[in-house]
Amino acid sequence: MQKLIAIVNVIAWGGFWAFGYLAFSAEPHQTGQMVIAAALAAMGGGLGMLAFLWLVRHSERTGYAKPANRARKREDDDIHGEVL
Numbered sequence: 001m002q003k004l005i006a007i008v009n010v011i012a013w014g015g016f017w018a019f020g021y022l023a024f025s026a027e028p029h030q031t032g033q034m035v036i037a038a039a040l041a042a043m044g045g046g047l048g049m050l051a052f053l054w055l056v057r058h059s060e061r062t063g064y065a066k067p068a069n070r071a072r073k074r075e076d077d078d079i080h081g082e083v084l
Contacts, residue, residue, distance in 0.1 A: 002058055009051035015044030 023037035059065040 002055065005051050005054055005058075009048055009055060012044045012048035012051060016041050016048055019044060 019037045019041035023034050023041055026034040026037060056065070060067045
């Protein structure tokens with residue numbers, strides 16, 4: 001499954017860059033082409049980001065990558081309000 005998601009990730013980011021270039025390089029009077037290319041680029045970027053985040057989460061769960069440093073709240077911490 002992770003290989004399929006990795007392939008989707010590569011294809012989605014490729015679509016993002018290709019359609020993004022088409023959106024930016026379109027002639028100013030071709031607004032239809034510009035809007036369609038921008039929408040396809042946004043979909044490719046969104047799908048690529050979701051696939052990337054899934055791959056990161058999966059690699060942390062399986063032990064392939066070291067989990068990110070995350071702060072944990074202590075249970076004995078009774079500080080409320082502003083701390084100077």
